[in-house]
Amino acid sequence: MPAAKVLAFLVALLFPLHALAGANRDRGQDEVGPGPDEGPSYFGMVRDAAGKPIDDARVTATSRDGLAMVTRSDATGAYKLPGFNKRHNPDEVKISCAKPGYRQYRVFRHPSPRGGPVRAVETECRLQKS
Amino acid sequence: MATGCSVAAAQTITLRYAQAASAHKSIYSLPIALAEREGLFRREGLDFRVVIPIPGGADLMIAALHDDTADLAHVATPFLVRAALAGSDAVAIAAEFNDPIYSLVARPEIARMADLKGKVVGMADPDGSIAYSMRKLLALHGMSEKDLRLRTIGGTPARLGCLKRGECAAVPLGQPQDLLAQSEGYRLLGASNDAVPAYLYTVTAARRSWAAANQDAVVRYVRALAASFATIRDPAKRGAVVNTIVEMTGVEPAVAERVLELYAGKNVLPRRGEIDLQGLAQVIAFMGETGQLKDPLPAPQRFVDLRYLQDAGIRPK
Numbered sequence: 547m548p549a550a551k552v553l554a555f556l557v558a559l560l561f562p563l564h565a566l567a568g569a570n571r572d573r574g575q576d577e578v579g580p581g582p583d584e585g586p587s588y589f590g591m592v593r594d595a596a597g598k599p600i601d602d603a604r605v606t607a608t609s610r611d612g613l614a615m616v617t618r619s620d621a622t623g624a625y626k627l628p629g630f631n632k633r634h635n636p637d638e639v640k641i642s643c644a645k646p647g648y649r650q651y652r653v654f655r656h657p658s659p660r661g662g663p664v665r666a667v668e669t670e671c672r673l674q675k676s
Numbered sequence: 677m678a679t680g681c682s683v684a685a686a687q688t689i690t691l692r693y694a695q696a697a698s699a700h701k702s703i704y705s706l707p708i709a710l711a712e713r714e715g716l717f718r719r720e721g722l723d724f725r726v727v728i729p730i731p732g733g734a735d736l737m738i739a740a741l742h743d744d745t746a747d748l749a750h751v752a753t754p755f756l757v758r759a760a761l762a763g764s765d766a767v768a769i770a771a772e773f774n775d776p777i778y779s780l781v782a783r784p785e786i787a788r789m790a791d792l793k794g795k796v797v798g799m800a801d802p803d804g805s806i807a808y809s810m811r812k813l814l815a816l817h818g819m820s821e822k823d824l825r826l827r828t829i830g831g832t833p834a835r836l837g838c839l840k841r842g843e844c845a846a847v848p849l850g851q852p853q854d855l856l857a858q859s860e861g862y863r864l865l866g867a868s869n870d871a872v873p874a875y876l877y878t879v880t881a882a883r884r885s886w887a888a889a890n891q892d893a894v895v896r897y898v899r900a901l902a903a904s905f906a907t908i909r910d911p912a913k914r915g916a917v918v919n920t921i922v923e924m925t926g927v928e929p930a931v932a933e934r935v936l937e938l939y940a941g942k943n944v945l946p947r948r949g950e951i952d953l954q955g956l957a958q959v960i961a962f963m964g965e966t967g968q969l970k971d972p973l974p975a976p977q978r979f980v981d982l983r984y985l986q987d988a989g990i991r992p993k
Contacts, residue, residue: 583926604745606727612723612724612725612726613725613726613728614692614725614726614727614728615697615727615728615729615730616727616728616729616730616740616745617729617730617731627730628697628730
C-alpha cells in the first residue's frame with residue numbers, strides 16, 4: 547500500500563476509535579487499572595541537535611526482561627509513559643526514541659531527587675537528521 | 677515443517693507483539709505469559725517481545741500493526757472486524773480466548789435473577805461483548821434490560837467497586853474478581869457462557885501482507901502458542917500455570933487454582949490456538965444485532981488466515 551494510502555487509512559481508522567475511547571477505553575476487552583504494584587513513571591522531551599522539540603517521535607521504554615511500552619511525543623516534544631511493575635528496577639529501564647529521517651544520538655537521564663521513593667524518571671532523548 | 681533441531685540451528689527471529697496494558701495484567705494474557713515463562717518462544721527460535729502501546733486500549737491494537745509498533749497484536753475480535761471493514765489487511769492467525777466467562781454477581785440480599793427488577797445493575801459498554809452476553813443471560817431468565825436500571829461502568833475493578841459500595845445490586849465480573857467477590861459472600865446469579873456457548877473473544881492478529889512475507893516467524897509463533905495451550909491443560913504443569921496467574925493478576929494461588937477449575941471442561945480456551953469460525957460468526961451476529969454492522973453480514977472467513985495454523989499442524993475446529 548502506498549504511504550499516503552496507509553496514512554489515510556490510519557487517520558480514518560483512528561479518529562472514530564479515539565472518539566469511542568473516551569466512553570470506554572477498552573471496549574470489547576475488559577479493563578484493569580493501574581495497581582499498587584506500579585513503579586515510577588517515565589517522562590521527558592524529544593529534541594533535535596539544536597534543542598528544538600520533535601513531535602510524533604516514537605519513544606520506547608524497555609525493561610531488562612524485554613517488556614516495552616511505546617508512545618509518541620506530543621506537539622511540544624513531550625512524552626509520558628506509566629510505570630512498569632515494581633519488580634522492574636527503574637535503573638535498568640532504557641529509554642529510546644526514533645523518527646523516520648532521524649537517528650538517535652543521545653539519551654540523557656536527569657538525576658532523581660534524593661530522599662524518598664522515585665515517583666517519576668525524567669529522560670531527554672535527542673535525535674539528529676540522518 | 678522445521679524440527680526442533682533445525683529451529684534451534686536457525687537464526688533467532690525477533691517478534692514484537694502488541695498488547696493493551698489492561699490485557700497485560702489480566703487473565704487474557706495467560707497463554708502468552710505462560711509461553712514466555714516456560715521458554716516456549718525461545719524453543720521456537722523467537723526473540724519474543726511484548727510491546728504495550730501508550731495510550732492504547734484494545735481499540736488501538738490494529739493501529740499498532742500499521743504504524744510499525746508491532747508485528748502481531750492481541751485484539752478483541754469486534755475491533756478486528758471493524759478495522760478490516762475499514763480497509764485494514766489485518767486478519768486473525770490464531771485464537772487466544774474463545775468464550776470468556778463473565779459472572780453476573782449480586783449483593784448478598786439478591787437471591788435470584790428476578791430480584792434484580794427495578795434495581796441498578798452496573799454494565800459494561802452497551803456495544804461490547806460483555807453487555808451482549810449479559811443481555812442473552814437475562815433473556816435466558818425471562819428478563820431484559822428494560823427490567824433493570826442500567827449504569828455503564830467500564831472495567832471489572834470499577835464494577836466491583838460499585839457492587840461493594842452498594843450502588844449496584846449486581847455487576848458482571850471477570851476472573852479472578854468474580855471468585856474473590858463470591859468468597860466474600862456476594863452471590864453468583866449466572867455466567868455469560870450459560871447464554872453464549874460459542875464465541876471468539878480475542879485472537880492474535882497480523883497484517884496479511886506482513887504475515888505472508890514472514891511465514892516462518894508466524895508459524896513458529898503459532899507452534900509456541902499451541903504448546904502454551906497444551907501446557908495449560910497438562911496436569912504436570914499445573915504449578916507453573918498457577919504461578920503465572922498469580923504473577924499476572926496478584927491473586928493468591930488458591931484463587932488461581934479456582935480460575936483453572938472454572939475453565940476446565942468449558943470452551944474458554946482453544947485447545948491449540950485453532951480458530952472457531954462459528955464463534956467468530958457469533959461475534960459478527962452480535963455486531964449486527966447491536967447495529968455496529970449492517971446486513972448483509974460478512975462471512976467470518978474474511979477476517980482470518982488459517983494457513984499458519986495449518987502449517988503448524990493445527991486442524992481447524
